[in-house]
Amino acid sequence: VKLVESGGGLVQTGGSLRLSCTASGDTFDDYNIGWFRQAPGKEREGVWCLDKSDDKTYLADSVKGRFTVSSDDNKNTVYLQMDKLKPEDTSVYYCAVWIGQLACPVVAGTRGFGYWGQGTQVTVSS
Numbered sequence: 001v002k003l004v005e006s007g008g009g010l011v012q013t014g015g016s017l018r019l020s021c022t023a024s025g026d027t028f029d030d031y032n033i034g035w036f037r038q039a040p041g042k043e044r045e046g047v048w049c050l051d052k053s054d055d056k057t058y059l060a061d062s063v064k065g066r067f068t069v070s071s072d073d074n075k076n077t078v079y080l081q082m083d084k085l086k087p088e089d090t091s092v093y094y095c096a097v098w099i100g101q102l103a104c105p106v107v108a109g110t111r112g113f114g115y116w117g118q119g120t121q122v123t124v125s126s
Contacts, residue, residue, distance in 0.1 A: 001026035001115050003095050008120030011085055019080040019120060021095030027076055031097035031115075034058075035069065035080045036108050037122075039091040046104035047093070048080065058104040062088070085124045092119040 007019040021035070034049035048069050049058040059067070066084045071077065078095060098107060098114030107113060 001031070001097060003097065003115060003117035005093060005095055005117040005120040008093060008122045010123045010125060012125050013086060015085050015124070016081070016083045017085065017122060019082065019093055019095075019122070020077050021080070021117060022075065022077045023097070024076070027073075028071070028078065028097065031099060032102075032107075033078055034096050034098075034104055034107060035078075036094045036096060037089075037091035038094070038119075039088075042091075044094075044108045046108040049104035049107065051101060053101055060104075082122070085122075087124045087126045090122060090124050092121050094119045 002024045004022050005019060007017060009017060011017055032051050035047040036044055037047055038044040045060065046058060047060050047063055047067065068081045070079045094116055096114045096116045
């Protein structure tokens, strides 16, 4: 499966962006899905993850109340709606899919696991 993120850009504090993650070669149906981000000099972190085995979601405390996720099955796309953006949200954002029950932070910290997009840069100016 190939994943392509889009929708990043430069936005002012308090602004909004919607990121898209489109899959090709397969659908999201058989995979767990997640959005992750990595800021310069920092470890990659999980923003949101969905475990298909029990439909449980993980949402990072730092984005609760500001970020939401939706999907369009017809377009094979998952969206990350980011509102009330802060400078600390500045990162490269990635989507990923994987098989297996792993916690979101574990997936974030495991290199070479699952399928990842190339990332899209989000910059929030103060």
